[in-house]
Amino acid sequence: MASQTEGNRIKPFRQRLVRLYYGRDTAAIRFQFTLMVIDIAIIGFFLAGPYLRERPSYLILDYMIAAWIAVELIAQWSASWSTRRFLMRPMTWIDIFVLCTLLFPYWLYNFAFLRVARIWAVVQRPVFGLMLARLGLKERVDVVKAFVNLIVFLLLVSGFVYTFFFYREDPGTGFVDALYFTVATVTTTGFGDITLPGTFGKLTSIVTMIIGISLFVRLAQAIVRPNKVTFPCPQCGLSRHDIDAVHCKACGHILNIPDEGAT
Numbered sequence: 345m346a347s348q349t350e351g352n353r354i355k356p357f358r359q360r361l362v363r364l365y366y367g368r369d370t371a372a373i374r375f376q377f378t379l380m381v382i383d384i385a386i387i388g389f390f391l392a393g394p395y396l397r398e399r400p401s402y403l404i405l406d407y408m409i410a411a412w413i414a415v416e417l418i419a420q421w422s423a424s425w426s427t428r429r430f431l432m433r434p435m436t437w438i439d440i441f442v443l444c445t446l447l448f449p450y451w452l453y454n455f456a457f458l459r460v461a462r463i464w465a466v467v468q469r470p471v472f473g474l475m476l477a478r479l480g481l482k483e484r485v486d487v488v489k490a491f492v493n494l495i496v497f498l499l500l501v502s503g504f505v506y507t508f509f510f511y512r513e514d515p516g517t518g519f520v521d522a523l524y525f526t527v528a529t530v531t532t533t534g535f536g537d538i539t540l541p542g543t544f545g546k547l548t549s550i551v552t553m554i555i556g557i558s559l560f561v562r563l564a565q566a567i568v569r570p571n572k573v574t575f576p577c578p579q580c581g582l583s584r585h586d587i588d589a590v591h592c593k594a595c596g597h598i599l600n601i602p603d604e605g606a607t
Contacts, residue, residue: 361423366470376471382412383466390459391499403449410446413439435465457503463496485574490563497559501526501552508548509540530556575599 364375386409389396396402417439424430431437438461445452445459466472467489476485502523510518525538529552540548576583579597589599 358422361419365420365423368470368474373471373474376469379416380466380469380471383462383469386412387460387462387466390456390462393456393459406446406449410443413443413446417443435468438462438464454507457500457507460496460499460503463492463499467492486566487563490559490566494556494559494563497556498523498526498530501530501556505540505548509545526552526556529553530560532557 363369364372366372389405389409393402396405417436420436421427421430438458441455442459442462445456449456473485476488502519502525505525506519506522510522512518513521521538525540527533528535528538529549532553539545574583577592577595577597577599580592580595582592582594591597592599
């Protein structure tokens, strides 16, 4: 009887979490916006980490953020439809690894650059799409996401290069050199004034060029191709259509795409 009562209490709490994380009402939007602001503040702390590491307050902030990420992971797991689906999300494992780097900063500091991947958490929140719509960028969601993917990749590679090749230099100069090398490599400019030594350095440069140029091409495609809207066809499921589409190009089914400018 006691376990049944406890289960009855947990169910409404879980339903409330689902509504807050995935809902579109005012309370859910405010909740998601608050999470997004906190995520941005955490990312700012991560980027400023090399400059704050020697300060006594650094560990306090570090463990506070670790506690927050742990609580959010538990909340996301509670709001997920299944544990398997929760574990299949890439952001789940990124957050778990970020949590480990925060709990053991001196042992896992070499992997602290992975914390930049938290930027993806901001883009994935439903409120991010709503904000783009408010700014008149609803049709350019693909461009924004491609741009964010490129920025995250540049920061991740810069953090990796700084950690494994420029860690002995001053944090400011070392990270700028790592970012300069990354951008020069991704754009295939290759000035050659900064190079990575050894076989490991050459392999890092090769992987950076291959993935980086792919992200550049994806961004260019998103900018050049005609604007599309996301609206699944009820007949065949095709989700991308022209803004003024009346019929589905795949099956010819009549579409009723919502238009905010319609009267």
